[in-house]
Amino acid sequence: MKKIISLILILTLMFTGCTKNISEIENFEDYRSVYSGEITTLNYLITSSTNEFGIASNLIDTLVDYDKYGIIQPSLATKWSVSEDNLTYTFKIREGVKWFKRDGTEYGEVTANDFVDSLRYVLTRENKSLTANIAYSVIKNGEKYYNGEIKDFEEVGVIAKDKYTLEYTLKEPTPYFLSMLTYVCFFPVNGRFLKEVGESFGTDNENILYNGSYILEKFEPQSKRILKKNENYWDKENVHIKKIIETYNKEADNLSPELFLRGEIDNTTIPSTILDQWIKDEKKETMIRPNRTNHYSYFYALNFDPNFSEEYEPDNWKIAVNNLSFRKSLFHSLDRKAAMLTAEPYNPEKRIHNTITPKNFVSIKDKDYTSFGPLGEIVDKDTFNKEKALEYKKKAIKELKGKVSFPVKVLMPYNTGSSEWANRAQVVQQQMENLLGKDYIDIVIEAKPPTGFLKDVRRSGQFALLETNWGPDYADPETFTDPFNTEGTYNKPHLALSYIDKNGKSRYENILNLAKSERKDIEKRLSLFAKAEAFLIEEAFIIPYSLGGGGYSASNLNPFESSYSPYGVSSQRFKGQRIMKKPMNTKEFEDGLIKWEEEREEALKNSK
Incomplete structure (x- = not known):
């Protein structure tokens, strides 16, 4: 020490x-901080990185915003209305709001068409937006355009009725639609500027425009970035910090x-x-x-699509992880309290939770989502159980005899940007190996740099077991299923063997699609999503761990x-x-x- x-x-x-x-x-007008994880793009229309959201949120305004109590407020939209069939949302755009260049010169006015242009960009598959699925999950014909089934974007449910009137048409009633509008796929972009800069959009602070409370005055990757108050901002009276200075x-x-x-x-x-x-x-x-704790959910993901180096025996891991008993042995062997002590030494229980979707995230008729269906039996049950872990170990060894080489190498990377994560990786390694035996598993912890960790480790499948997280994008449990759907970039449970139904789709995919299709009966919808979430947990595809936030x-x-x-x-x-x-x-x-x-x-x- x-x-x-x-x-x-x-x-x-x-x-x-x-x-x-x-x-x-x-x-007291400048805010200063240091950071270790560098952003990889300023193109807010393609990223799904929380780190990059943090920058974009201060540079670009959205149609609506939330106040300090979590109540929706007008922002770039001054008012809105919903049709009787709950399919059409009409927004009146705030007049006189401007786009600015990095040097503060005015480029043009923010209009309804900026939201049309941004959605066209997001839903164009070639642009590889990582949040396109959020948009096309609700917008009429959005998915068909994205998949090339229709070519004319005018058939997609977004239109500028006039300079200051924007209209979205949904494919089905979506009661949580307003809560989606502060997510990056619904950010505006100036179409003329987008054409001017082309593929350079978002590559640096010169190749984006600003309509938010700050302008990215300086952007020197792995050195410094400075956000300067936008003195021409439409709501500048409510921007009190003049400069945000972040040093790498x-x-x-x-x-x-x-x-x-x-x-x-x-x-x-x-x-x-x-x-x-x-x-x-x-x-x-x-x-x-x-x-305060927040609604980010942390869990350990088991990877069904390993793409890591041969030295860590990905083929051996793939056979092992497709065995339920092997997964269950890992599931019940993780002492989450011991792991959480590395971050919350005084009150670890307040952050540990047993589901993917946190409690108190969404409810109906005063009934919390986590109490629906089989989740109700999981939400208050600790997954750590020594006896069960050893019982499943015994079964796994018997079932995998002659198929798998023991000990199974378990590649578990961690982000070096967090000392707590480094400590936790060692705790988890020692605790699980001591319980299950080094003759059964060999957990290999691997240090990875914070810059690019999301892309280079999680999305590329460079792990067997990984502590990971997800934050909600809108007010519905569907948002917590995004990491696990067929386009998700986490552990890809749809690739698990022995879970393919008669229609050729995975069992989880079928349960999930049934939940997504229920748009009218909200209680039934929540019950179906609870069934899908419980399936992931009961089949030990993931190990729920903790809430985000907390600490000191x-x-x-x-x-x-x-x-x-x-x-x-x-x-x-x-x-x-x-x-x-x-x-x-x-x-x-x-x-x-x-x-x-x-x-x-x-x-x-x-x-x-």
């Missing part, structure tokens, strides 16, 4: 500039607590490795506060001023936030949370 602390101190001395205590900082450092996770103490940055996560030091230190303890931070931002939304990108916006003169402590956070919850309850009542 002493060596680690010494290394951190040595590295921090390498940063230039004067050292100030937080209380001495005079400029591959050791950001380790260095940021010390940099915060030195007054050089305004926000840091406090890793569990040093949490005790902060809580027991009289000065530091006044700077630290808990974080030291921050000069007030968490109760930020936009609140479980879905879309609103919660990543800096709009509305101010930099405090001193960080919030735990008592202030707890009091603030109680007040916010009371205010939110009242606001929700008044919004109905």
